[in-house]
Amino acid sequence: MPNVVEITDLQVEYGAGSGGRTPKKALRGLNLSVGAGEVFGFLGPNGAGKTTTMNVLLGFVQPSGGSARLFGVDVREPIARQRIGYLPELAYYYKFLSAEELLRFYAGVFGIPRAERDRRIDSLLKLVELDHARDRPIKTYSKGMQQRVGLAQALINDPDLLILDEPTSGLDPLGRMKVREIIQQLKAEGKTVFFSSHELGEVETVCDRVAIIHEGLLKVEGRIHDLVAKYHCDLERIFLTLIGYEPQRAQ
Amino acid sequence: MNTVLSLAGVVIKELYRRKDFYVLFVLTALITLLLGSVNLFNDPKIVRYLKDVCLLLVWISSLVIAIGTAARQIPAELESRTIFPLLAKPVTRGQLIAGKFLGCWLACGIALVIFYLFFAVISGVRETRWPVFNYAQALWLHWVMLGIVIAGVLLGSVVFSAPSANATICFVMVAGILLLGGHLNSVAVRQPEPIRTITYLVYFLIPHLEWFDLRDLVIYDQDLVAWWALGLATLYAMSYVGVLVVGGWLVFCRKTLTT
Numbered sequence: 001m002p003n004v005v006e007i008t009d010l011q012v013e014y015g016a017g018s019g020g021r022t023p024k025k026a027l028r029g030l031n032l033s034v035g036a037g038e039v040f041g042f043l044g045p046n047g048a049g050k051t052t053t054m055n056v057l058l059g060f061v062q063p064s065g066g067s068a069r070l071f072g073v074d075v076r077e078p079i080a081r082q083r084i085g086y087l088p089e090l091a092y093y094y095k096f097l098s099a100e101e102l103l104r105f106y107a108g109v110f111g112i113p114r115a116e117r118d119r120r121i122d123s124l125l126k127l128v129e130l131d132h133a134r135d136r137p138i139k140t141y142s143k144g145m146q147q148r149v150g151l152a153q154a155l156i157n158d159p160d161l162l163i164l165d166e167p168t169s170g171l172d173p174l175g176r177m178k179v180r181e182i183i184q185q186l187k188a189e190g191k192t193v194f195f196s197s198h199e200l201g202e203v204e205t206v207c208d209r210v211a212i213i214h215e216g217l218l219k220v221e222g223r224i225h226d227l228v229a230k231y232h233c234d235l236e237r238i239f240l241t242l243i244g245y246e247p248q249r250a251q
Numbered sequence: 252m253n254t255v256l257s258l259a260g261v262v263i264k265e266l267y268r269r270k271d272f273y274v275l276f277v278l279t280a281l282i283t284l285l286l287g288s289v290n291l292f293n294d295p296k297i298v299r300y301l302k303d304v305c306l307l308l309v310w311i312s313s314l315v316i317a318i319g320t321a322a323r324q325i326p327a328e329l330e331s332r333t334i335f336p337l338l339a340k341p342v343t344r345g346q347l348i349a350g351k352f353l354g355c356w357l358a359c360g361i362a363l364v365i366f367y368l369f370f371a372v373i374s375g376v377r378e379t380r381w382p383v384f385n386y387a388q389a390l391w392l393h394w395v396m397l398g399i400v401i402a403g404v405l406l407g408s409v410v411f412s413a414p415s416a417n418a419t420i421c422f423v424m425v426a427g428i429l430l431l432g433g434h435l436n437s438v439a440v441r442q443p444e445p446i447r448t449i450t451y452l453v454y455f456l457i458p459h460l461e462w463f464d465l466r467d468l469v470i471y472d473q474d475l476v477a478w479w480a481l482g483l484a485t486l487y488a489m490s491y492v493g494v495l496v497v498g499g500w501l502v503f504c505r506k507t508l509t510t
Binding site for chain 2: 051052055058059060061062078079081082084086087088090092093094095096097101105106108109110111150153154157163
């Protein structure tokens with residue numbers, strides 16, 4: 001069975017070919033694979049290349065070298081996105097629509113039949129606890145509610161792979177807990193989850209495997225307990241060591 | 252096709268949830284009703300002036316709605332970043348452009364039907380005659396003309412980053428074509444070379460939006476336009492729509508999107 005996500009020697013350069021500027025290498029030959037049913041944490045400091053990697057997987061950015069495949073299909077093919085759900089870091093939705101209308105719209109994009117669409121919208125709104133606010137315009141929602149409607153839209157096609165970009169960013173502790181519960185529920189259902197986060201505690205709680213990247217290069221990849229055993233310290237210390245942070249020198 | 256129709260549905264919902272259309276319709280109705288309530292110069296044919304003013308307002312309003320709606324579609328998607336969850340689904344950029352075009356065009360069609368119904372009622376009450384086919388022809392060609400405008404504005408919206416700049420440029424171009432486009436060949440004759448050739452080139456390249464303007468025929472109760480001519484005008488418009496939409500798609504495909 002092929003990996004759900006397969007990234008081979010991925011390179012991305014920004015600003016290449018424009019006005020004699022030196023191109024910025026965002027990814028320098030990244031290799032990564034995520035198997036079916038895994039919850040995979042994708043870690044790195046700001047500017048490490050996490051978002052660029054996600055942008056390539058989602059087809060927003062064309063790689064300058066290497067390849068990225070989802071379910072064995074090149075990410076440049078729109079069909080590669082048929083079985084994925086994506087939750088951006090911040091909620092970006094049509095604010096003049098209600099949650100139900102938004103989900104109906106995305107279900108239409110996937111061509112989900114009407115009866116199935118209604119059933120799925122009902123169950124998703126219940127899952128993210130927005131059933132009571134389904135008819136209200138999204139512009140009246142709190143940030144936590146907007147994030148939850150985002151999670152619902154990411155699940156509308158019953159995806160096999162979820163790509164979550166800092167899903168708990170800006171949420172209160174209750175909101176974070178709810179998102180974590182949903183991720184764990186998805187894991188129990190056998191879904192593959194690929195998510196980036198700066199919350200290392202959260203990553204330790206929900207992830208099976210993690211990868212740490214820095215300056216466009218993969219620093220380490222593996223199961224959390226294997227890494228902890230190998231480096232004899234917690235995930236946060238491993239992270240800081242691999243990105244070259246030295247506490248004494250900083251002091 | 253599901254994707255294109257779903258995208259179009261959102262554009263239509265956006266139009267009727269914004270205030271633009273209602274403001275323009277109320278303004279048009281108020282001005283027309285105000286003019287209709289007075290009897291200037293005791294002229295028995297005053298209804299022609301009323302029809303003239305009402306149709307002019309309908310044309311201006313429709314252009315404002317079409318240009319305003321089309322100009323903000325792609326830039327608003329980029330600015331509010333709603334484009335990312337959308338393109339993360341199996342939606343191609345071509346489908347996005349096609350959906351936006353169809354949505355704007357259908358939304359303008361709905362607005363036009365309401366405007367023309369109002370016009371028909373007002374002129375019908377004053378004239379006690381109902382030239383339905385004349386109105387239908389005027390409405391059809393008006394709508395087809397808006398298709399060219401919307402396609403052009405969508406192309407502009409992927410070229411220019413600011414929607415206001417795009418809307419202004421498009422409005423000036425459309426007004427220029429409507430007012431001067433038909434006279435460019437006469438101007439060209441009087442020019443020395445190479446200005447003559449350039450002017451002729453412009454004359455043959457621009458979409459002649461003024462050909463779709465049947466206001467005079469409606470105001471002066473002329474005969475119907477031949478149906479074959481209507482068909483040819485529609486084909487002419489659709490060819491421009493095709494070129495402009497494909498152009499918009501090609502430019503949009505070259506855009507790098509980063510979250």
